[in-house]
Amino acid sequence: MTSKTLDAFLQENLEDLKARGLYNEIDPLEGANGPVITIKGKKLVNLSSNNYLGLATDERLKKVAIEAVKEYGVGAGAVRTINGTLDLHVKLEEKLAQFKGTEAAIAYQSGFNCNMAAISAVMDKNDAILSDELNHASIIDGCRLSKAKIIRFNHSDMEDLRAKAKEAKESGQYNKIMIITDGVFSMDGDVCKLPEIVEIAEEFDMMTYVDDAHGSGVLGKGKGTVKHFGLQDKVDFQMGTLSKAIGVVGGYVAGTQNLIDWLKVRSRPFLFSTSLTPADVTACTEALDLLMNSTELQDKMWENSAYLKENLEKLGFDIGKSETPITPVIIGEEQATQDFSKRLYEEGVYAKSIVFPTVPRGTGRVRNMPSAAHTKEMLDQAIAAYEKVGKELGII
Ligand code: PMP
Secondary structure: OHHHHHHHHHHHHHHHHHHHHOOOOOOOOOOOOEEEEOOOOOOEEOOOOOOOOOOHHOOOHHHHHHHHHHHHOOOOOOOOOOOOOHHHHHHHHHHHHHHOOOOOOEEOOOHHHHHHHHHHHHOOOOEEEEEEEOOOOOHHHHHHHEEEEEEEEEOOOOEEEEEEEEHHHHHHHOOOEEEEEEEEOOOOEEEOOEEEEEEEHHHOOOOEEOOOOOOOOOOOOEEEEEEEOOOOOOOOOEEEEEEOOOOOOOOEEEHHHHHHHHHHHHHHHHHHHEOOOHHHHHHHHHHHHHHHHHHHHHHHHHHHHHHHHHHHHHHOOOOOOOOOOOEEEEOOHHHHHHHHHHHHHOOOOOOOOOOOOOOOOEEEEEEEEOOOOHHHHHHHHHHHHHHHHHHHOOOO
């Protein structure tokens, strides 16, 4: 294929995506990603960020990040194993281990590459991975990269998991077997059934891996899903992101010293991609300090999410069965969901629609992420917009 034919091929496919309403137009924010954002000069109450605790724009984090830039500069200068490990990285990893209650931790440049790195550094073609069908794309890619046999189980269906675990074990085909799950599922806000997963893993002698991108900073008084269930000693890989509740960027695995030492010599983004910047790691360490010393931000986030859920439900919306601040408003049909989100935008509320193929057909939803940074007035504005648009489009 020449570059000319490639271009024609791409154009045809892009047009097809646009015709089917599957092309995502990106509107840049003019300013910070806070509780209120500005797009094309329009101010909008922001219900679409993963910035659960409002830390992305926290003054304390900004201050330490600026100081780190003054002292260390803007870049780490190399990959971790050459000379891109600053004392700041070590401090962050020690703090992460303390936060998660493990012997050690390793930080990566993002949650996405953390999953790709950690899964593929431990699992290989002689192994099997039992993976929840709704696990995040980065888990799926990490599993594929490892070349292990991927066995998907129905979402949070423990009978299905047990049957597949038994079959995999009894087949005698695999060296190692891992069960991997999101801690909190981001489309519905449901929490994985970790006690049962751990029990099945123990029964069949398997490893466990929890991606707690949406649980850390949120559940277990901020320490995450594993802590929420009191299972810190039973989960081998506690993976998390530094980009959501922590408000910055990065990913990590917390676990035993041997696991972390292994990841430091075998995981490719650690070996071959430049490390997190001084500002990032310093802000993350500060965020962890804040979370370990007070639950004030979590309390506010839970209060705001209860307020939003209660009022949306009172208006007659179907908000699913979320156990976390993630608040889906289920609209159903794809076009109706997109229309709903567009009308909210016109009313000054930014809440993204999520439709097939991200969620099953007919379960389109507008997803709301209330945070500690929202004021009651902002939430009231959003609730009023929901009422107006819901009545206008015949949803309530
Ligand atoms: N895992 C899950 C469950 C996620 O939701 C995300 C973010 N969408 C990631 C991993 C990737 O994290 P990051 O954005 O930090 O790369």
